[in-house]
Amino acid sequence: MWTTENRARYDRSELRYPSDLTDDEWALIEPLIPPAKRGGGKRSVDMRAVVNGLMYVLSTGCQWRAIPKDLAARSTVHDYFDLWDYDGTLERIHHTLYVACRERMDREASPTVAIIDSQSVKGAEKGGARSTRPATMRARRSGARSATSWSTRRAC
Template sequence: MTRQAYDTDLTDGQWQILEPLLPPAKSGGRPRTTDLREILNAIFYLLRAGCAWRLLPHDFPNWHTVYTYFRGWEADGTWEHLNQALREQVRLQAGRNPDPSAACIDSQSV
């Protein structure tokens, strides 16, 4: 990374956990040139700052590239997969069953 870090940037440890959970580059066509860590850093910045896509700082990848990855991962279930995998890891580290047996929805026990 050749830019100054933002508070929302992934640490090396966080990146090591997330990197294997991301989908691989599609086969055929041009090889991927976009750094997925920078894509995630841009998305986390955007979510924390609450800014519009077009207002992402210029030291991140182009806003349209970031948006395209975000929407693609939303459509193919990558965000759901990341959430599930990370939740399971946290629950296992806490000595709990990886799958929750109850949930709280709108302050109601289910």
């Protein structure tokens, strides 16, 4: 519900882009970002700018090439996205934020009840993915087409 208190909490007018992380949001995510690999040079990219670039793409739906120049380079943002997807960082961030939201609402960290509707059960009983097979099958040839090929006489 939009109360005066909630409007102030969700006001993003002070940020450069509405998708940018606030200081409180960054404080939740920063510890989950893996440190730079050992043995190489010092990490020169600002990780908050990388996360802000990812959030910009997610919130606007823009192409990677359309990331604004004042955020991290698009190749850097995309490379970190691929890396974090591969090593599970995105999953850890999602899980941590999910648990924090549930606890803030005075709920248990993981749900104890699941609801399955009758259509889901019916689909599973019929074989689930198998029911989509006819839509992906190759079209059959018409019987009329093969009949016309027999109408001409063949030389023996």
